[in-house]
Amino acid sequence: MALGLVALPVAFVGLLLLWPLAVVVDRALRPEGMLDLTPFADVAADPSLWGVIWFTTWQALLSTLLTLVLALPAAWLFARNRFVGRNVLWAALVVPFVLPTVVVAAAFTSGPSAAVAPRGTLWAVLLAHAFLNYAVVVRIVGVAWADLGDRFASAAAVLGAGRWQVARRVTAPLLAPSIVASASVVYLFSFTSFGVVLLLGGSRLRTIEVEIYERVRQLDLGTAAVLAISQVVLVVGLVWVAGRWAQRWSVALRPSDPSPSRRVSGARRGATVLAVVSMLLVIGLPLLTLVVRSIWGPDGWTWSYWSALDERRGVLQAAPLVALMNSLAVGALAAVIAMVVGGLAVAGIVTLERSGPAWRVARPAAFDALLMLPLGASAVTVGLGLLLAFGRPPIDLRSTVVLVPMAQALVALPFVIRVLLPATRAVQLSMRESAAVLGASPWSVARHIDLPLLARPIAIAGGFAFAVALGEFGATLVVARPNLPTLPLTVARLLGQPGEINRGQAMAVATLLMIVTVGVVLTVDQLRGGLRD
Amino acid sequence: MSSSPSISFEAVYVTDAVRLDVADLVVSLGGTEVLRGVSLSAPASRTTAVLGPSGGGKSTLLRAVAGLVSPDSGVVRLNGDDVTTVAAHRRGVGLAFQDLALFPHRDVAGNVGFGLRMSGVESAETARRTAEVLERVGLSGVETRRVDTLSGGEAQRVALARALAPRPGVLCLDEPLAALDRVLHDRLVAELHGLFTTIATTVVLVTHDQREALALADHLVVLGDGRILQAGPPQMVWERPASEEVARFLGHQVVNDWRGTGRVVLRPGALRIVDHAAPLRGRVLDAVFAGEHTTLTLAIGEIAEPVEVDVVDPAALGWRGQDVGVTIDDERIWPLDR
Numbered sequence: 001m002a003l004g005l006v007a008l009p010v011a012f013v014g015l016l017l018l019w020p021l022a023v024v025v026d027r028a029l030r031p032e033g034m035l036d037l038t039p040f041a042d043v044a045a046d047p048s049l050w051g052v053i054w055f056t057t058w059q060a061l062l063s064t065l066l067t068l069v070l071a072l073p074a075a076w077l078f079a080r081n082r083f084v085g086r087n088v089l090w091a092a093l094v095v096p097f098v099l100p101t102v103v104v105a106a107a108f109t110s111g112p113s114a115a116v117a118p119r120g121t122l123w124a125v126l127l128a129h130a131f132l133n134y135a136v137v138v139r140i141v142g143v144a145w146a147d148l149g150d151r152f153a154s155a156a157a158v159l160g161a162g163r164w165q166v167a168r169r170v171t172a173p174l175l176a177p178s179i180v181a182s183a184s185v186v187y188l189f190s191f192t193s194f195g196v197v198l199l200l201g202g203s204r205l206r207t208i209e210v211e212i213y214e215r216v217r218q219l220d221l222g223t224a225a226v227l228a229i230s231q232v233v234l235v236v237g238l239v240w241v242a243g244r245w246a247q248r249w250s251v252a253l254r255p256s257d258p259s260p261s262r263r264v265s266g267a268r269r270g271a272t273v274l275a276v277v278s279m280l281l282v283i284g285l286p287l288l289t290l291v292v293r294s295i296w297g298p299d300g301w302t303w304s305y306w307s308a309l310d311e312r313r314g315v316l317q318a319a320p321l322v323a324l325m326n327s328l329a330v331g332a333l334a335a336v337i338a339m340v341v342g343g344l345a346v347a348g349i350v351t352l353e354r355s356g357p358a359w360r361v362a363r364p365a366a367f368d369a370l371l372m373l374p375l376g377a378s379a380v381t382v383g384l385g386l387l388l389a390f391g392r393p394p395i396d397l398r399s400t401v402v403l404v405p406m407a408q409a410l411v412a413l414p415f416v417i418r419v420l421l422p423a424t425r426a427v428q429l430s431m432r433e434s435a436a437v438l439g440a441s442p443w444s445v446a447r448h449i450d451l452p453l454l455a456r457p458i459a460i461a462g463g464f465a466f467a468v469a470l471g472e473f474g475a476t477l478v479v480a481r482p483n484l485p486t487l488p489l490t491v492a493r494l495l496g497q498p499g500e501i502n503r504g505q506a507m508a509v510a511t512l513l514m515i516v517t518v519g520v521v522l523t524v525d526q527l528r529g530g531l532r533d
Numbered sequence: 534m535s536s537s538p539s540i541s542f543e544a545v546y547v548t549d550a551v552r553l554d555v556a557d558l559v560v561s562l563g564g565t566e567v568l569r570g571v572s573l574s575a576p577a578s579r580t581t582a583v584l585g586p587s588g589g590g591k592s593t594l595l596r597a598v599a600g601l602v603s604p605d606s607g608v609v610r611l612n613g614d615d616v617t618t619v620a621a622h623r624r625g626v627g628l629a630f631q632d633l634a635l636f637p638h639r640d641v642a643g644n645v646g647f648g649l650r651m652s653g654v655e656s657a658e659t660a661r662r663t664a665e666v667l668e669r670v671g672l673s674g675v676e677t678r679r680v681d682t683l684s685g686g687e688a689q690r691v692a693l694a695r696a697l698a699p700r701p702g703v704l705c706l707d708e709p710l711a712a713l714d715r716v717l718h719d720r721l722v723a724e725l726h727g728l729f730t731t732i733a734t735t736v737v738l739v740t741h742d743q744r745e746a747l748a749l750a751d752h753l754v755v756l757g758d759g760r761i762l763q764a765g766p767p768q769m770v771w772e773r774p775a776s777e778e779v780a781r782f783l784g785h786q787v788v789n790d791w792r793g794t795g796r797v798v799l800r801p802g803a804l805r806i807v808d809h810a811a812p813l814r815g816r817v818l819d820a821v822f823a824g825e826h827t828t829l830t831l832a833i834g835e836i837a838e839p840v841e842v843d844v845v846d847p848a849a850l851g852w853r854g855q856d857v858g859v860t861i862d863d864e865r866i867w868p869l870d871r
Contacts, residue, residue: 428632430631431634431636433599433621433628435636435651436620436621437621437624437626437628438647438695438696439622439651439652440622440647440651441620448647452638453638455638
């Protein structure tokens with residue numbers, strides 16, 4: 001039965017990810033049907049492409065450092081202090097992380113940040129990356145810091161360590177693993193960044209991901225394939241190095257008793273207020289800018305950008321409200337596909353893990369890794385693969401609408417599995433065995449025990465899959481036909497056009513997308529429960 | 534308080550008498566042999582207690598009987614029928630888990646009635662039988678309670694009721710009372726004894742607590758390191774342990790060289806302190822207060838190693854360093870090397 005459960009997700013990932021990736025590799029290595037390394041040689045000989053790879057590498061490093069600088073004070077704030085609005089702020093942290101990249105890019109094209117770092121500058125890209133990844137660092141390091149509690153610092157203090165020595169010799173080494181872990185995630189996201197760099201980087205700044213897209217657009221599929229393969233190799237290498245690092249730094253810590261937070265008093269008050277204000281600035285300012293800019297034109301306050309959302313103007317393929325309907329329909333379909341495939345995959349993995357020691361170690365882990373591949377392969381590469389595999393005869397699915405939800409489902413799949421797998425593993429074996437000895441068949445156990453116990457994780461995974469699909473940009477941009485624009489594509493299109501009305505409408509559509517996405521995620525996040533107190 | 538629960542002894546609740554036989558059972562988990570050829574018989578309508586230390590394979594034995602692990606070899610028979618390959622949900626063996634595993638998404642009635650529902654009993658009948666079995670375990674009127682609001686003792690009773698409700702041919706209980714405090718533990722032992730007598734179901738209970746096993750068992754099996762060390766009526770096992778391991782596990786003292794006759798088991802009461810002059814004398818090396826009695830450690834001249842003797846008189850605490858008279862009750866001494 002377990003093998004049957006696994007067959008569908010394997011087939012899905014195989015057909016829609018591995019096969020397209022194989023086609024990309026084939027395209028890169030055998031452009032004319034014979035092994036031919038000329039495209040690789042051409043890429044290697046092109047100094048502008050080396051420039052792209054070099055820029056990708058160091059902008060990711062700078063983005064990571066900037067994110068750490070901005071986020072670590074906030075992590076300290078949540079971990080070690082009690083203050084009014086703490087739970088609300090903690091919940092609000094999820095917003096920047098789940099916002100579609102096009103919304104973030106739109107927010108950074110105007111307002112105070114654009115005055116400091118206008119479109120086309122490195123700072124615009126770095127700031128947008130820091131905004132997107134802020135919550136990753138705050139949440140990962142914040143939870144670790146709270147778990148650390150007072151106990152080690154107290155033990156060190158009793159042994160005669162001063163405050164500075166405690167910070168340097170106890171707190172910093174114990175926090176290092178979580179800082180390294182979150183920094184690796186930020187680096188990886190910034191390394192494969194697409195929407196932000198495409199929309200904010202101007203014509204000069206390009207990551208590998210953007211370059212792949214540009215090549216696809218120029219129909220230079222050979223170079224695109226070579227770059228995509230190079231990026232997959234680099235990302236896998238980075239993940240491997242990060243894994244080794246994390247292992248070396250890891251410290252086994254049990255969560256401390258819930259006594260870490262202190263009521264703010266005295267000298268701490270200043271630092272706390274500063275941290276809260278900086279947080280509100282980092283998260284709030286760009287979003288506020290976006291909303292204000294959608295109702296503020298050259299002649300003052302105006303609703304004209306919003307009231308025109310049902311019109312299909314010349315620059316657009318469809319009216320923004322039609323794009324909203326497209327997004328909702330396609331996103332819902334993608335979420336359903338991702339949930340069915342991800343749910344079956346998780347059921348299969350857990351059943352295999354429980355079926356015997358032989359399966360317990362290597363094979364489900366390998367399978368787990370396979371389903372995570374879309375994260376490493378990056379969205380544009382996923383799109384390119386789908387395009388090469390199914391976008392031309394004999395299988396031309398481009399004229400149908402199925403490629404877009406398929407692409408979005410692939411991108412959402414890792415999120416679904418990351419939520420469902422640990423939750424399913426956590427269902428006590430004795431719970432399921434009790435049901436079995438009471439006469440419940442395996443199907444009844446799934447229906448009466450697993451499903452009800454997993455109702456919350458299932459809702460959370462479904463909500464996240466929907467949100468990810470709604471905001472998906474890279475893969476959608478590559479595979480979507482012009483007649484099926486989604487909201488993110490509409491924002492990008494408007495941002496790419498000159499003129500005040502286009503700018504203003506881009507802001508309005510981005511605000512709309514933000515409201516829909518944040519609405520979905522906050523609804524789902526209610527189910528998750530807040531920060532431990 | 535009148536609402537204080539207790540298990541009802543009235544009303545007859547008889548299931549079909551099912552005899553359980555396990556033959557040469559070998560079970561490996563993760564490459565280690567946990568059961569190494571276990572054979573035992575649990576007589577129909579009687580309580581069989583499997584006593585053994587933690588990690589001795591007791592839980593695995595129950596899981597194999599219930600059909601939750603497949604043995605490498607060996608046979609499980611119910612009334613002579615080989616059920617070794619019958620799936621757990623079709624086997625008709627009830628099992629109450631040590632961690633209870635009450636379903637958190639169902640109320641008490643939803644938990645207790647689960648097995649009835651699975652076997653297709655209609656809802657009115659399920660409700661009636663749920664109420665009946667809850668009353669039997671001394672918990673009337675709690676049907677709509679959430680299981681996470683139950684006290685430890687109540688949760689224990691609900692788990693028991695849930696396992697009992699479908700009237701399994703064999704009811705297995707895995708350390709049913711291990712998590713309870715001592716007062717509640719002792720009370721439930723007495724109640725379970727009454728319950729097992731009235732329901733006349735074949736019960737297999739595993740425990741590491743020898744007092745619990747002795748109190749509840751009609752048939753006692755001692756399991757250690759994946760093998761059966763001894764099986765028989767509780768009184769026989771208590772008085773005539775088959776090995777030093779069994780004796781020590783029952784809490785008996787073992788003396789390696791007893792007046793030249795080799796190893797013997799000293800059951801409680803084998804040695805007694807007397808104030809009159811006795812032929813055997815011992816010196817009190819230590820005296821430890823233990824509540825209802827005081828434990829003396831004695832050095833007796835003709836025995837090579839110190840022995841312990843319990844004395845009811847609290848004045849014994851002051852006897853350290855003194856010599857006392859000792860008498861021997863040969864009825865309570867069991868030689869191991871014959």
